[in-house]
Amino acid sequence: MASTILEMRDITKTFPGVKALSNVNLSVEEGEIHAIVGENGAGKSTLMKVLSGVYPSGTYDGQIVFRGQECHFKGIHDSEHIGIVIIHQELALVPMLSIAENIFLGNEHASYGVIDWDANETRTAALLKKVGLKEDPKTLITNIGVGKQQLVEIAKALSKEVKLLILDEPTASLSEKDSQALLDLLLEFKRQGMTSILISHKLNEVSRVADNVTVIRDGRTIETLPRKDISEDRIITSMVGRSLDDRYPPREPQIGEVIFEVKDWSVYHPIHAERQVIKNVNLNVRKGEVVGIAGLMGAGRTEFAMSLFGRSYGRHITGEVSLHGKPLDLSSVSKAVENRIAYVTEDRKTYGLNLIDHIKHNVTLANLSGVSSRGVIDDMREMSVANDYRKKTNIRASSVYQLTGNLSGGNQQKVVLSKWLFADPEVLILDEPTRGIDVGAKYEIYTIIARLAAEGKAIIVISSEMPELLGITDRIYVMNEGRIVGEMAASDASQEKIMRAIVRGEGKKAS
């Protein structure tokens, strides 16, 4: 009785140097909730971008068949036209416009360009009722919470006569209660006959609502599990089932005493003052130790690191930090740097580099006093420092005068690393140090990390790639929703254990 509404056959999508998707197959039945799960970077979002036409027909290989017809989308407009609507993780609403204006943005009830506000608002009210949102259509988006904004997005999708609704991590930034309400809504839509695709990390949600689960790993479909076979254990095994080969440099840890310690660290959201983002985090790092923080996107790891580093994130920050047993003043970035803490950002282009300046100036920026006296820069000293670090971190560039904006991701990352190495930190926090860089550069970064640990530095690595954490760290903390939910020795850890700690919010204590 159930017919196939969507079929994606042998989808292959390559970016320069990377195969993001290879022969992915996905088949969705009419009227079901189909979940897609996979690690960060597994290719879920890429697949959905192919489906919705963000990557237009011709930029990938394979076939998309929707309701029996092969489709060649040139853009989002084409896919929306036939009823495929995607709601992205980052909501696409205009904050200073009202709910009604947002829902009909670009699609207003109008004649000859004159908007019929009454019609818009009446229809909006009807749509809001459908999604169970009790708000005046005239309310500005900025005045309602994220959970309600999510519902507005769904109402907007409904206004487009949606046949297939795709939700990308819809509950990532929602509270437990809002998440439940959203899932209930999905089930309600299902009863009315709508088909949805749910992309989620949260396996408890998936096992609650999904009829079928497709697991994607490393750009391939691993399997599709029917409802009766869905269990968290089964999904986790399928998600992470990958062997560790020698992608990591060998190292012999020489671990000393605890030198860096964080106690009871709590942080509130910079705008939504009532939301606690980091909840009583405790952690420590020993001399020569590489400590990992595992977790999914939105777990609060970056927020934690940035709030430590000169209070660069959040407010109402409480807690204690000590280095060698002495309390540290980290109230500004310059104090943090002075106290020999360094933070290498996850987003090197936005927070790490001055892209319109060259390597030399970027490398010395965090430690200008190291190349100057009384405020006057010694050009020769700066030059030799830059060349020195270019050698040490193996930055491939024609000279230190190359603009960092023209470097590859891996080399940019090495410039950021060089900048912080030159600041001579004792504690180095690396946030997603290998995001978006190729395998060769990854190995080089791992080698640098190993060398720094051997020099006796305390290193914290935040990463969403679990194999990476298992491969390069000595101890792993697992963070979820702003809390440390597990701690384990790397030798004792496995991807399953980490995943379990995340999804169940309970971790095995380290021995």
Added chain:
Amino acid sequence: MSTESAPAPQSGTAEDVKQGQRIAVSALTTNLREYGLIIALIVIMLFFQYTTSGTLFKPVNLSNLVQQNSFIIVMALGMLLVIVAGYIDLSVGSVAGFIGALAAMMMVIWPLGIFSNPLVVSIVCLIVGALIGAAQGYWIAYHKIPSFIVTLAGMLIFRGICQALLGGGSSVGPLPASFKALSSGFIPDVIGPLTLIPPTVNAAGKTIVGSGLTLHMTTIVLGLVAVLAYAYFGFRTRRKRERHGYEAEPFPLFVIKTLVGSALALFLVFQFASYRGLPVVLLVMGVLISLFVFVTKRMTIGRRIYAMGGNAKAAQLSGINTERLTLMVFINMGVLSALGGLIIAARLGQAVPAAGLGSELDVIAAVFIGGASAMGGVGQVIGAVVGGFIMGVMNNGMSIMGVNVDWQQVVKGLVLLGAVIFDVYNKNKA
């Protein structure tokens, strides 16, 4: 000379030659871009020299040119930092007008006794300028109010105060001669003049003005010292780079650059010396330009301003106090606006309500013609100075030619647009 640390390939002499050629070519192209603006200025000057039948380079006109445009250049130095830092300041013309009015009131109207001494007044005015800069910078730096809005408000406020101070439409003057010397004075000839060609005497026994050739020797000596220092420091830096094993531009290029630069400088010095010597305001400007070149090129604070303009978030996460830095940039702008105001008042010999009106646009145009980026992070002091002179020479040349003021504006607008288009095009190509 190579910066590579890896052992050089033993076999590749051909490689070395190629490498050398590459360096030479890249040095030439970067230099062309760097000096393109100066070349443009020279071409524009030669053009007007031709169309004004030789009036432009006359010593008296050169002195005029400097005196008319010095306040633009002075304010452009501050504006360069503001724009490099990623902001804009629309209030500089009004602040200059207000400071001129304040100075005139203090010197002429208010009974301040010894405090109406021009030196004291000038110092007070510079401090007031700093306070104005701090007041505007405070909102921009610590409350993140867009600089465009804060300084637009400042533009209205200080123009209003300027007019109110002067009591409506009237002007206040005359200002003391010792104050006017700031703009219209020339440095004293402590060495004594040197007459090369005695002036011709007419039938009545009087000398004919402008005939003969008498040189202002202090100017000549200062000019020679400056040129020698320029060549010496250029040479020393070059030697130092070579000693450390870093590639320097090819030697012939360096020599040509130094010789051409020196020759141009000496020509101008000679022209000034054959009139009444170096204008005081040119000396002030020269000192300020050198200072700002040094600050932007060699000092950590300069580096930090560029980093902030290039990527404020990254600068902040590198330990740079971007708020304080922003405040300082605007304080500097305030001081230079005040100095600009003093120069204007000194040149006019009185304070007028319209002093400096619209000059913020000339100042901003100078900085953009000089190659600064509206997005921040890019711009050179020398570029802004040359940009200022390009605007000045065009004003001056077209006035001598008798071009209507309305059309002068059109031409200046086109030059601004053209310069920026050229720059953007060049950058995209690179």
